[in-house]
Amino acid sequence: MTHPTSTVRDRVLSLPSAELPAYVYDLTALREHVATVRSALPPHVELYYAAKANPEPEILTELAPYVDGYEVSSGGELAHVAKAVPRHPLAFGGPGKTPDEITAALERGVHRFHVESEHELRVLAELARCVVPGERVAVLLRFNLAVADGTLASSSLTMGGRPTPFGLDPSRAVPMLRALTDGTHPQLELRGIQAHLASGLDAPDLLAVARAVVTWAVGLGVPIGEVNVGGGMTVDYAQPESRFDWAAYGEGLARLADEYPDLTLRIEPGRALTAYCGWYATEVLDVKHSHGEEFAVVRGGTHHLRTPATKGHDQPCSVLEVDAWPHPWPRPASGGDRVTLTGQLCTPKDVLARHVHAPGLRAGDRVVFALAGAYAWNISHHDFLMHPRPGFHFLGAGGR
Ligand SMILES: Cc1ncc(COP(=O)(O)O)c(C=O)c1O
Numbered sequence: 001m002t003h004p005t006s007t008v009r010d011r012v013l014s015l016p017s018a019e020l021p022a023y024v025y026d027l028t029a030l031r032e033h034v035a036t037v038r039s040a041l042p043p044h045v046e047l048y049y050a051a052k053a054n055p056e057p058e059i060l061t062e063l064a065p066y067v068d069g070y071e072v073s074s075g076g077e078l079a080h081v082a083k084a085v086p087r088h089p090l091a092f093g094g095p096g097k098t099p100d101e102i103t104a105a106l107e108r109g110v111h112r113f114h115v116e117s118e119h120e121l122r123v124l125a126e127l128a129r130c131v132v133p134g135e136r137v138a139v140l141l142r143f144n145l146a147v148a149d150g151t152l153a154s155s156s157l158t159m160g161g162r163p164t165p166f167g168l169d170p171s172r173a174v175p176m177l178r179a180l181t182d183g184t185h186p187q188l189e190l191r192g193i194q195a196h197l198a199s200g201l202d203a204p205d206l207l208a209v210a211r212a213v214v215t216w217a218v219g220l221g222v223p224i225g226e227v228n229v230g231g232g233m234t235v236d237y238a239q240p241e242s243r244f245d246w247a248a249y250g251e252g253l254a255r256l257a258d259e260y261p262d263l264t265l266r267i268e269p270g271r272a273l274t275a276y277c278g279w280y281a282t283e284v285l286d287v288k289h290s291h292g293e294e295f296a297v298v299r300g301g302t303h304h305l306r307t308p309a310t311k312g313h314d315q316p317c318s319v320l321e322v323d324a325w326p327h328p329w330p331r332p333a334s335g336g337d338r339v340t341l342t343g344q345l346c347t348p349k350d351v352l353a354r355h356v357h358a359p360g361l362r363a364g365d366r367v368v369f370a371l372a373g374a375y376a377w378n379i380s381h382h383d384f385l386m387h388p389r390p391g392f393h394f395l396g397a398g399g400r
Pocket of ligand 1 (some may be wrong): 093094137196198199230232233268269271272386
């Protein structure tokens with residue numbers, strides 16, 4: 001069980017059934033968390049937020065005082081983030097950037113381009129010449145580096161260190177660096193290296209990755225001013241109370257930065273910044289007994305909160321009991337201790353949490369799923385079965 005903050009709990013209990021399911025964000029909790037993260041990091045290490053984790057404008061705005069910029073990975077994210085938090089530096093990453101997206105990014109003056117292939121470098125160079133003549137566009141080359149065996153083993157999503165479509169193969173480093181330093185593309189300026197290799201790593205593993213990336217980058221033999229070591233800080237859905245060790249990570253980054261005082265280090269986390277501030281709240285519609293197991297069907301499901309389906313975990317949750325029962329017939333209720341919480345979709349994959357300890361769970365009780373502030377609503381297949389969309393509540397906006 002994972003209990004919602006009192007602000008979230010009160011809001012969830014105050015909502016009429018018809019206004020559920022709902023995403024409820026505790027922006028005060030978000031501010032406190034990000035302030036802690038920021039203060040754990042050395043002041044000169046730059047913190048960008050990977051907007052793909054949760055691009056709600058209210059979230060982007062709350063983060064603004066604590067971050068140095070935002071990482072965007074599509075033309076859509078670029079336009080959205082530039083509108084929500086204007087005048088903040090943007091880094092434009094992602095594989096398969098289209099010419100239209102690159103043009104829009106050039107017109108908006110994005111701070112850094114994370115270039116993922118040789119073809120992309122050529123397209124960027126050509127478009128830069130036409131769209132921003134006379135300007136030099138700042139480039140970080142994204143590489144898919146191999147790191148020491150085992151460092152990425154515990155990752156939940158691996159983008160590097162093995163064959164993937166992300167970034168450049170390290171074997172292409174020499175020609176890429178040459179093209180950026182021998183006058184071939186005078187409109188592009190090599191600023192540094194980017195390597196987001198994996199998500200779901202703990203602080204020691206991510207520090208090992210950061211050290212491997214920095215060591216490789218400074219060994220390239222050309223002046224490298226910046227290294228972006230990506231995001232990927234773990235969020236433990238099985239033990240939500242145990243959080244990524246930002247203090248240890250910050251200390252490790254400080255040691256690394258001290259060894260390379262001329263280098264700007266940058267990180268771009270997503271999940272570990274926003275996961276904890278979001279809750280998906282719903283109510284139990286029905287409770288069923290099936291072949292020896294019990295199931296509670298809730299309003300909504302994985303078409304709103306896809307995270308447990310994509311990651312194959314049980315979304316942590318807690319039950320808020322509601323005593324009122326408006327019908328004259330008996331209230332469906334579980335007879336045992338363990339109930340599997342499913343959604344309204346006609347697929348056995350619509351499972352939010354298996355075998356939850358919820359003795360006596362009844363139709364009409366409310367269930368609040370935690371850690372729903374990242375890769376939740378925005379990665380979900382909303383239109384499947386055409387159920388209504390959830391409500392959205394941002395509590396504590398602007399410090400209130
Ligand atoms: C390039 C890049 N940077 C940063 C992130 C953020 O990763 P996380 O949310 O695990 O911190 C991602 C996630 O996929 C990514 O692809």
